[in-house]
Amino acid sequence: MTNPLFDLTGRVAIVTGGNAGIGLAMARGLAEAGASVVIADLNSANSEQAKAALEISGRPVLALTTDVTVPTSVANMVAATVKEFGRVDILVNNAGISIAAPAETMTLAEWQKVIDVNMTAPFLCAQAVYPAMKDAGGGKIINIASVLAMLGAGGAANYAASKGGILQLTRSLAAAWAIDNIQVNAILPGWIDTELTLRARERRPELHDRILARTPASRWGRPQDLAGAAVFLASAAADFVNGAALTVDGGYSIMG
Numbered sequence: 001m002t003n004p005l006f007d008l009t010g011r012v013a014i015v016t017g018g019n020a021g022i023g024l025a026m027a028r029g030l031a032e033a034g035a036s037v038v039i040a041d042l043n044s045a046n047s048e049q050a051k052a053a054l055e056i057s058g059r060p061v062l063a064l065t066t067d068v069t070v071p072t073s074v075a076n077m078v079a080a081t082v083k084e085f086g087r088v089d090i091l092v093n094n095a096g097i098s099i100a101a102p103a104e105t106m107t108l109a110e111w112q113k114v115i116d117v118n119m120t121a122p123f124l125c126a127q128a129v130y131p132a133m134k135d136a137g138g139g140k141i142i143n144i145a146s147v148l149a150m151l152g153a154g155g156a157a158n159y160a161a162s163k164g165g166i167l168q169l170t171r172s173l174a175a176a177w178a179i180d181n182i183q184v185n186a187i188l189p190g191w192i193d194t195e196l197t198l199r200a201r202e203r204r205p206e207l208h209d210r211i212l213a214r215t216p217a218s219r220w221g222r223p224q225d226l227a228g229a230a231v232f233l234a235s236a237a238a239d240f241v242n243g244a245a246l247t248v249d250g251g252y253s254i255m256g
Contacts, residue, residue, distance in 0.1 A: 005237040009034035012085040013234065014077065016040045016068050016125060017095030019050035021194040022144070022223045026092055029227025030234060031057040035090065038081045040066035060085070068095045068121035071128075078128045088132040090234045093122035093166075094144045098196055100203065103157045111158045118162035119169065126173055130182070138181030140234045143170045145186045145245065147253045163188075167245055174243030183242045185233045190249020192221040217250030 013030045017023040018039040031037045031054050039054070039061065041047045047063035054061045062084050067073040081088050096118045099110045126141050133139030146163040153160035167186055174184040191197060191211045197220075201207050212218060229248050232238055247253055 006231055006235045007034055008090075008231070008235060011035045011089040011234070012038070012081065012087050013090035013092065014038040014040055014081055014088060014125075014129065015092040015094055016066065016121070018092070019043060019046040019063075021196065022189060022192055022226045023092070023094040024050050024053075025223035025225075025227050026094065026230035028054055028057065029224075029231045030090065030092075031059040031061065033231045033235070034059065035234070036060040036062075036085050038062045038064060038077070038084075040064045040068070040077050041095070042067055068125055069116045071124055074121075074124045074128045077125075078132060082132055087136050088129045088139065089136065090140045090142070091125055091129045092142045092144070092230060092234075093125055095121060096144065096162075096196075098156060098159045098200070100156045100159075100200070102155060106158060114158035115162050115165075118159065119165040122166060123169060126169075126184070130177065130180075133182050134177075134180045139183075140238070141173065141182065141184040142230060142233045143184070143186045145170070145188045147188050147190045147247060147249050149188060149245075150253060170245070171243045178242055183233075183238060185238070185241055185243065186245045187226060187229050187233070188245055188247040188249065188253075189226060190215070190221055190247070190252040192223060192225070194223060211252070214255050215250045215252045216255065219250065221248065221250055 013035045015027040018027040019041045044065045051061045051063040066077045145166040148160040149163035170186040
């Protein structure tokens with residue numbers, strides 16, 4: 001029997017970038033806790049596959065083709081969610097990209113693209129769901145940052161800066177919208193075994209062993225390691241948790 005503190009029955013969650021990796025794992029966790037889930041992603045084919053996989057949980061799932069950097073697309077995402085389910089209770093701002101380049105040769109386009117997707121888009125999505133959450137009497141916004149929000153990244157200054165910005169956005173929105181019973185928190189994943197980090201390991205073969213050597217858990221994270229954190233922050237158990245940054249990294253960031 002589900003603990004009522006973590007029961008999301010009747011709740012509606014939007015997960016951006018929710019058709020693969022940690023996004024899909026968090027969407028699955030939310031669905032298994034009882035939420036109806038909206039997968040918002042640019043890749044419609046992958047989203048339909050993810051929808052079919054999530055429907056095994058028995059919860060309704062809606063797949064929407066969404067460009068989170070375009071305000072009209074974000075507005076359509078929220079409108080379609082409200083039309084389908086009547087409400088929006090949870091937003092997981094998970095969509096993100098990484099374009100690695102040395103700081104001294106990084107182009108403005110490489111900088112701006114990452115900032116647009118990783119920092120500006122979560123603001124647009126949060127702003128878009130705010131009216132529905134306020135009208136419903138509250139809501140939960142979960143921003144996916146990174147341990148690199150707190151650590152330097154010489155080969156990915158754009159990515160680290162965007163994730164650092166997400167932490168400040170999280171705190172600022174938490175302060176602004178607490179009066180509306182909207183809690184805004186962040187999850188900081190460590191090194192998780194996904195397609196994104198696979199590309200990093202292909203570029204830097206030594207990365208695998210370096211991460212293992214620094215991580216007390218002695219393994220890379222798995223996408224499903226993020227599911228529990230997402231369910232907690234989306235649930236009544238976190239009603240007095242606001243502006244927090246929950247690190248899920250196997251201890252990586254505590255090591256010197």
